[in-house]
Amino acid sequence: MRFDVVTIFPDYLRALDLSLVGRAVATGTLEVHVHDLRRWAHDRHRTVDGTPAGGGAGMVMRPDVWGKALDEVMGLDGTGSSTDGADPAPGRRVLVVPTPSGELFTQRTAEDLASAATITFACGRYEGIDARVAQHYRARGVEVRELSIGDYVLSGGEVAALVVIEAVARLVPGVLGNPDSVVEESHGADGLLEHPAYTRPLSWRGLEVDPVLVSGDHARVRRLRRDQSIARTAQRRPDLVAVLGASALDGADRAA
Numbered sequence: 001m002r003f004d005v006v007t008i009f010p011d012y013l014r015a016l017d018l019s020l021v022g023r024a025v026a027t028g029t030l031e032v033h034v035h036d037l038r039r040w041a042h043d044r045h046r047t048v049d050g051t052p053a054g055g056g057a058g059m060v061m062r063p064d065v066w067g068k069a070l071d072e073v074m075g076l077d078g079t080g081s082s083t084d085g086a087d088p089a090p091g092r093r094v095l096v097v098p099t100p101s102g103e104l105f106t107q108r109t110a111e112d113l114a115s116a117a118t119i120t121f122a123c124g125r126y127e128g129i130d131a132r133v134a135q136h137y138r139a140r141g142v143e144v145r146e147l148s149i150g151d152y153v154l155s156g157g158e159v160a161a162l163v164v165i166e167a168v169a170r171l172v173p174g175v176l177g178n179p180d181s182v183v184e185e186s187h188g189a190d191g192l193l194e195h196p197a198y199t200r201p202l203s204w205r206g207l208e209v210d211p212v213l214v215s216g217d218h219a220r221v222r223r224l225r226r227d228q229s230i231a232r233t234a235q236r237r238p239d240l241v242a243v244l245g246a247s248a249l250d251g252a253d254r255a256a
Ligand SMILES: Nc1cc(-c2ccc3cc[nH]c3c2)n[nH]1
Pocket: 098, 099, 100, 101, 123, 124, 125, 126, 127, 128, 129, 147, 148, 149, 150, 151, 152, 153, 154, 155, 156, 157, 158, 160
């Protein structure tokens, strides 16, 4: 999978050189290309924004600059591959536009995006990107996903891009060292939060690890963990419990 990120703060994406994503890039499992939007702003001041039509505070990012950038980065400018833009590679191409007014990004969204061949992120700043940009690329048949990572307001799309890239990248085969890590986690297929995790020392500051966990009885361990997941979900995320089927809560011990 290839990720492209277009931003006026390319250094913000240096975190992608590290850890999970950084290792996957080094091994060739992923490609990550970060592009400075100002490369496509050709006026003397390299302007990327303008005053809002209809008035109001702040500035809006210009569609003409974004159009030149995204055409090249997504390989839509008719010249085939650009210097480091995506060739018109086969496979699903997605344009992600982070925005507080987008569809909520969830683990289901990450699972859906994990089948894309290329994901391009248009990271806005100021008051956001002119709405015609998303409209234009949808009209050209590009899959455009305007995504929110939660109900709070950030100052730009870069943090959201980092969140989405990490959540999607870890689902790409070969990225995680241990694929089993994807299986047991919060927000998994069963819709429950993950059970609490413990390790040694078994006794720490008067707090003991449940002896079932070191009993070797795998059935009892599974049942304890499921009970803990259900209790944790009911306590912390009643909204998730509301959408679970009765089977998901089958006879669980409600012990916290
Ligand atoms: N979930 C969420 C996304 C954002 C976001 C995304 C892009 C921009 C551009 C300017 N401000 C932005 C804020 N805030 N909160």
